[in-house]
Amino acid sequence: MAMDVEFAKIEGRSVPYLTSVGVLAALAVGGFAATLIMHEHGLYLSGMTNRVPWGLQIAMAIFYIGLSAGSLVVSGLYGVFGRMEYKPFARIAAYLAMLFLIAGLLSILTDQGRVDRVFTKPFTYVNATSMFSINPALYSGHIMICVLYLWALFKEKGTLTKITSLVVVIWAIGTHTGTGAIFAFVPRELYNSALLPPSFVAAALSSGAALMILVLVTLFKATGRHLDDHLIIWMGRRLLSIFLVVTFYVLLIENAHRAYLAASHEAGMFFLFGGIHSFMFWIGLICVGCVIPAILLFIKRTGTSVRWTVFASTLVVVGVLFERFLIVVPGLVHPPELLPGWEVTDAALWEGVVGYSISYLEVLQTLGVIGVIGFMFMVGLRIMPLAPKEARAAAGA
Amino acid sequence: MDRRDFLRTGGALVAGVSGALSLPALSSCTSQEAQSATVLSGKKWGMVVDLTRCREGCTACMDACRTENNVAYHGDKRWDIHWIRRATLEPKEESAGLEEKSLLLMCNQCDDPPCAQVCPVQATYKREDGIVMVDHHRCIGCRYCMIACPYNARFFNFKENPEWPNPEYPRRSHGVAESCHFCAHLLDGGGRPACVEACEATGARALIFGNLQDPASEVAQLVAGGSAKRLREDWGTKPKVYYLGL
Amino acid sequence: MKRSTVLTKKNRAKWATAFGVVILLPVILSLVGFVVSRKPEVPVVFLEAPDPRWENCVRDASFMRFRHMELLKEVREEVIREGLKGGVTLAGCGDCHRNRDQFCDRCHEAASVSLDCFGCHYYLTAAEKAGLGR
Numbered sequence: 053m054a055m056d057v058e059f060a061k062i063e064g065r066s067v068p069y070l071t072s073v074g075v076l077a078a079l080a081v082g083g084f085a086a087t088l089i090m091h092e093h094g095l096y097l098s099g100m101t102n103r104v105p106w107g108l109q110i111a112m113a114i115f116y117i118g119l120s121a122g123s124l125v126v127s128g129l130y131g132v133f134g135r136m137e138y139k140p141f142a143r144i145a146a147y148l149a150m151l152f153l154i155a156g157l158l159s160i161l162t163d164q165g166r167v168d169r170v171f172t173k174p175f176t177y178v179n180a181t182s183m184f185s186i187n188p189a190l191y192s193g194h195i196m197i198c199v200l201y202l203w204a205l206f207k208e209k210g211t212l213t214k215i216t217s218l219v220v221v222i223w224a225i226g227t228h229t230g231t232g233a234i235f236a237f238v239p240r241e242l243y244n245s246a247l248l249p250p251s252f253v254a255a256a257l258s259s260g261a262a263l264m265i266l267v268l269v270t271l272f273k274a275t276g277r278h279l280d281d282h283l284i285i286w287m288g289r290r291l292l293s294i295f296l297v298v299t300f301y302v303l304l305i306e307n308a309h310r311a312y313l314a315a316s317h318e319a320g321m322f323f324l325f326g327g328i329h330s331f332m333f334w335i336g337l338i339c340v341g342c343v344i345p346a347i348l349l350f351i352k353r354t355g356t357s358v359r360w361t362v363f364a365s366t367l368v369v370v371g372v373l374f375e376r377f378l379i380v381v382p383g384l385v386h387p388p389e390l391l392p393g394w395e396v397t398d399a400a401l402w403e404g405v406v407g408y409s410i411s412y413l414e415v416l417q418t419l420g421v422i423g424v425i426g427f428m429f430m431v432g433l434r435i436m437p438l439a440p441k442e443a444r445a446a447a448g449a
Numbered sequence: 450m451d452r453r454d455f456l457r458t459g460g461a462l463v464a465g466v467s468g469a470l471s472l473p474a475l476s477s478c479t480s481q482e483a484q485s486a487t488v489l490s491g492k493k494w495g496m497v498v499d500l501t502r503c504r505e506g507c508t509a510c511m512d513a514c515r516t517e518n519n520v521a522y523h524g525d526k527r528w529d530i531h532w533i534r535r536a537t538l539e540p541k542e543e544s545a546g547l548e549e550k551s552l553l554l555m556c557n558q559c560d561d562p563p564c565a566q567v568c569p570v571q572a573t574y575k576r577e578d579g580i581v582m583v584d585h586h587r588c589i590g591c592r593y594c595m596i597a598c599p600y601n602a603r604f605f606n607f608k609e610n611p612e613w614p615n616p617e618y619p620r621r622s623h624g625v626a627e628s629c630h631f632c633a634h635l636l637d638g639g640g641r642p643a644c645v646e647a648c649e650a651t652g653a654r655a656l657i658f659g660n661l662q663d664p665a666s667e668v669a670q671l672v673a674g675g676s677a678k679r680l681r682e683d684w685g686t687k688p689k690v691y692y693l694g695l
Numbered sequence: 696m697k698r699s700t701v702l703t704k705k706n707r708a709k710w711a712t713a714f715g716v717v718i719l720l721p722v723i724l725s726l727v728g729f730v731v732s733r734k735p736e737v738p739v740v741f742l743e744a745p746d747p748r749w750e751n752c753v754r755d756a757s758f759m760r761f762r763h764m765e766l767l768k769e770v771r772e773e774v775i776r777e778g779l780k781g782g783v784t785l786a787g788c789g790d791c792h793r794n795r796d797q798f799c800d801r802c803h804e805a806a807s808v809s810l811d812c813f814g815c816h817y818y819l820t821a822a823e824k825a826g827l828g829r
Binding site for chain 1: 511526527528529530531534535536537538539540541543544549550552554563566567568569570571572587588589590591592593595596597599600601604605606607608609622623624625626680681684686695
Binding site for chain 3: 489574576577578582584585586613616617619620621622633634637638
């Protein structure tokens with residue numbers, strides 16, 4: 053049996069390791085500096101405007117939060133579904149899930165206009181009808197359950213692991229539905245859709261599973277530890293491919309519904325064929341993010357090759373990054389129809405279809421968040437026995 | 450149980466413990482001032498914009514608003530703040546052939562305000578007299594209200610306001626959201642909104658303001674007349690700004 | 696290299712020290728900042744002399760000295776939520792206390808309590824108020 057999985061810290065003295073830790077720390081410092089500058093002078097230094105008040109940071113926040121779902125599912129393969137051969141990945145997946153949630157919260161935090169108040173006001177004055185009040189409770193609960201789950205994994209507590217992994221997977225569905233609801237529960241044509249939370253969950257699962265494949269392959273290669281190809285291939289063919297099909301299906305229905313109904317036809321058509329974001333949708337999300345990787349995974353020759361699986365996973369992560377951006381920005385860029393049949397053409401406010409350009413400080417902030425969690429991940433590998441010494445499929449053990 | 454009650458109850462379950470923290474503390478030290486809360490009760494402020502009387506090219510209401518409320522103007526459409534603004538509407542295909550319209554847009558003071566519904570710190574809220582206000586001491590600048598407002602009537606202070614025309618009224622720091630509040634500070638002192646005063650001073654009298662709950666008031670009668678329309682009533686936000694000649 | 700726990704007995708002290716430093720860093724930094732920025736001479740009387748009209752203030756002097764922030768916060772909440780009722784407002788302070796520097800800033804500086812009022816509220820003195828003519 054592959055029950056006795058040995059975990060070990062990594063040595064952490066090699067030049068590549070130290071270099072990457074240094075680079076990630078530098079990115080974190082850069083992001084911190086960018087945030088300080090922006091909040092000293094005002095958010096006009098970001099690309100956001102009064103018409104597009106949410107931008108890259110929120111898109112990245114929901115991207116990170118989505119990533120945590122897939123990690124948890126991979127982690128839950130062992131705890132919830134009892135697949136012993138996936139025990140080696142349980143710890144690292146749970147740790148990553150926690151980090152991604154922290155990244156999501158950090159992105160939202162650094163995006164606020166008055167960061168100085170974020171640590172007091174939301175706790176003092178809760179608005180029970182606001183998704184922004186409910187979600188932090190879900191997120192921080194999620195992080196805490198992840199910590200408990202990790203502890204159970206480290207201490208090899210069988211029953212507690214089973215319970216916590218089940219709770220954490222269920223909680224994750226809540227977290228992601230809540231995140232989708234931030235947009236879905238708002239009266240804007242391209243936001244308000246009951247299918248948005250499910251499509252968010254589906255895309256979250258695919259991006260998370262894809263990123264786990266990337267992280268695992270890279271990690272085992274970099275540390276020179278043994279990783280059975282079967283494990284990765286199974287994850288690609290049996291998990292990721294299914295998630296991709298579901299994502300594609302939900303996206304299809306969501307957009308067809310919007311474009312079909314007369315009330316939202318104009319907005320739906322704007323989303324599908326109305327500008328640079330439509331290009332992102334068709335090429336970035338549908339082709340690169342769903343169809344091509346799904347085909348690659350389903351074809352036997354490419355689907356059973358680790359290389360092709362890694363390639364497909366990369367495509368999925370990129371595609372879902374586009375998806376997140378497409379959730380946030382087009383719905384704001386598209387003007388609300390104040391008087392049906394009429395179009396606002398000229399006003400003091402920037403009316404009509406507007407643009408959104410990302411500023412370099414926003415990019416720095418985003419890189420900073422990646423730096424923070426990357427740094428925590430690298431340090432975690434060194435101080436905690438997260439990674440297994442080897443990962444073998446049950447048959448090969 | 451309507452939709453909002455349902456959300457309230459559901460959310461209250463989630464936020465129960467932290468909600469207990471928001472109970473008002475410290476009731477002792479202002480008991481002397483605690484007059485009865487009648488300043489706001491028995492009123493629903495509303496406005497009727499008579500577009501047939503509104504003069505093209507006139508900016509009296511907008512200027513008055515900017516001066517009274519220290520509304521920031523930077524000369525850049527991306528960051529300018531407009532509590533009241535003029536918009537030109539052109540017919541789309543389906544209404545082709547009609548003449549273009551000129552419209553005054555402002556916060557609609559919804560009776561079911563989506564902005565207040567989504568504010569995570571209850572900085573935006575509806576007062577007893579129906580005015581949707583922002584407590585800028587609380588606002589954390591998440592901009593969720595701007596996302597939720599279907600009228601694009603809420604604005605964010607991307608930059609510090611360089612000017613301070615009315616020192617008696619506070620300006621806003623950068624990083625908080627704001628919108629029109631019917632000049633609540635003037636109303637509470639028995640006055641009327643600055644835009645209404647300014648419009649009357651020009652002689653146009655296109656902005657009519659009053660208490661919708663008082664059947665004798667001019668606004669209530671205009672609304673009861675039946676020809677006053679509101680923007681996108683189908684959204685269910687129940688605005689308290691009505692338009693004549695829309 | 697067969698260590699399967701976060702801490703080993705050997706490196707426990709090291710981790711404890713590192714953790715302690717991280718936790719205490721803000722405290723240490725603020726202490727250093729305090730010592731560095733401390734001015735040697737402390738003015739004996741750095742607030743304005745009591746106004747003869749102090750009895751007309753909203754509360755007695757000792758209350759205002761120690762609890763004005765609570766009062767202001769509570770009044771602020773009430774005014775914004777329940778309408779302007781007159782009575783206590785920040786705008787009224789300037790009627791008697793003509794100098795914001797002596798009335799607010801010096802003490803706040805000495806106590807190193809930062810003020811977040813005057814970025815948005817203009818400190819209107821009686822003279823300025825008269826000048827506005829409103």
